[in-house]
Amino acid sequence: MLRSRVIVVLFSLTLLLSACSRQPETHNQRLLVFGTIIDISIVGVDKKTADNAFKVIEEDFNYMHEAWHAWQPGALGRINNLLPTTARFSTAPSLIPVIEKATQLSQQSNGLFNPAIGNLIRAWGFHSDELPTQLPDKNTITELVKQQPKMSDLELNGIKLRSRNPAMRLDMGAFVKGYGIDMAIEHLQELGINNAIINAGGDLRAIGQKGDRPWRIGVRHPRNNSILASIEIQNNESIFTSGDYERFFDHNNKRYHHVIDPRTGYPADKTTSVTIIHSDGATADAAATALFIAGPEQWHKIAKQMNIKYVMLIDKQGHVYMNPAMQKRIQFVTDTKPEITITKPL
């Protein structure tokens, strides 16, 4: 009797172990395109389908990089050459939905996400691959801020475009990564791929899941190389983070980073990083920039206006602000948990 009970117990324990599932086969590819490192993981299809998808996505990103670069010859480069004339001109039709989406997001963010400040970005030197080494001229910044270029200065009629403000230059840097990931995900779905993740330089969107579990994402600590927290995502969600550690230079022991506040012309100085979970990458990308600039006092209001449901903001002192829905989804994995303020729901 005892023997049979022991056998039943052992058998059950063995079954428990076998119930744990192994990882499904994942096809991974790293691409150095779009001015960044893009990692793609595809699950649930054969190798041939995955390899074909990798090729297609690489071509997509190469095309988008050329078309959307603000300061190189290409569709957006041409627009930027023509905007100062304030005359009407025909624009590349593929850029129209990009401009429309950027305009809508800029308005929702009270202009904190403002792709019209290309001249300001260039004055700081954050428009090129090479990082700046010195501060821009103070008077130049004051003058550029005074000109107040904004997306609502654009007049779009069919494919005809003009700017009422000659100071406008479009720099989609805070937005195209998200928009590009959205396009690539859409393309994957058209190819019959329903479980995938595209990670472009740390910002990502996932569809489906990994086998029988959600995708597991590690959020890197903004001040060291360790993992701060983990988040599970599935069925079409993006995670985007804007941080002061991404592109910056030091001058007289002070850090000057690439997230420029359009209201002051200087890097937004109250935030270390903002992490957003949202369905589409373009909105998540723009919101991460807007909320970073909004800072600890104003991010909640701007997030509501942009219809963002999950936010984590870390201020300059390392204090974490989150809405309750984000708190439910994020798990801190560091030995010492940061100080956290849970705000009102969004």
Next chain:
Amino acid sequence: MTRTDYIVVILALCALPWLYIKFWTMDETAVNVIISTHDNKKIILPLSENKTINVKGPLGENIIEIKDNKARFINSPCPNKICIHSGWLEDINDIAACLPNGVSVSIGGKHQEFDAINF
């Protein structure tokens, strides 16, 4: 049950936690260096073996050094040398890239806890 039966059962029960750790938990140790080339080829090398590798790209040659369980770019034909300034890579998911020459170096492990890293 005889005395030997009891011993066998106890030994089997003791083996269960070991089996669980061995086969079902994540080994997060960094074990290899993954080099991606401009033509999307992958070179995987052990992190434990000191070595210097030359990788060709459209601009010229990148030189990558693996030493004392770390890896880094030591030479690059690119203008900004961001890859060299990235310094040593030693933890899982550490990555450096020479974008103009299409070469990236990252650190991998047997199992990875996360499917992607957000930053």
